Amino acid sequence: MTDPIVKTIDVPCSPAHAFNVFANRIADWWPLDGHAASAAAGKAALGVTVEPRVGGRVFETMHDGAIDLWGEVLTYVPGEGLSFTWHPGNNKAHPTHVSVSFAAVANGACRVTLTHSGWEAWADRAADMRENYNKGWDFVFGQRFASAAEA
């Protein structure tokens, strides 16, 4: 029931490049319109930043320029992997953990493995968002949960 969520994807590049795009160019590709707190205002976020050091922040720059902290960097090894706590919505009492590793595989490709552990703490978010519908991530998840429930 509480096993980590593990996702893998292979991309046609070196681990160094994949890591660089993932961590340093995250604002270029993160789905800013639906997977960020700014969706509460019906707007896309301006950016997502991973500060490149242990203890750095992972945060969203919201549509109005405000900062929404998503988590803190726990490990950061360029070309190999990074991990961070993950508590969008300020659920800091029960942070989940995300790690992303990059490894060379056959044919010059890189296998990216994303592991999200402790996610069951999000059961609390799922509940709270029903009463707290208009704030950032609560809205993002509320909207998606609600539309899924109606489907």
Add this chain to the structure above:
Amino acid sequence: MANTLSDSVLAALADPTRRQVLEALREGPRSVGVLAERLPVSRPAVSQHLKVLTDAGLVTVHAQGTRRIYAVRPEGLAELRAWLDGFWTDVLAAFAAEIALNPEEPQ
């Protein structure tokens, strides 16, 4: 579809006492009486919360002699898991699309 989370699961988890009941059950199957001893709520209240949790599919019940024993139903949280799984699928797909659009420069 994969990304569904039913209203009943959300409603069941919306109550902090019900979350306490569920947490207590995660330690192992329990009877209403044992749960009521451990939680700051009356036995009838525990019974009511267990009914909501059972209706939502988060908890199962079976008879053991004259007692009814409640236990966590692992599939109950599977919907939340499936939704989060879809969230990360979206994120990694967007990442892969970026790599495809902007290939690595030859060294």
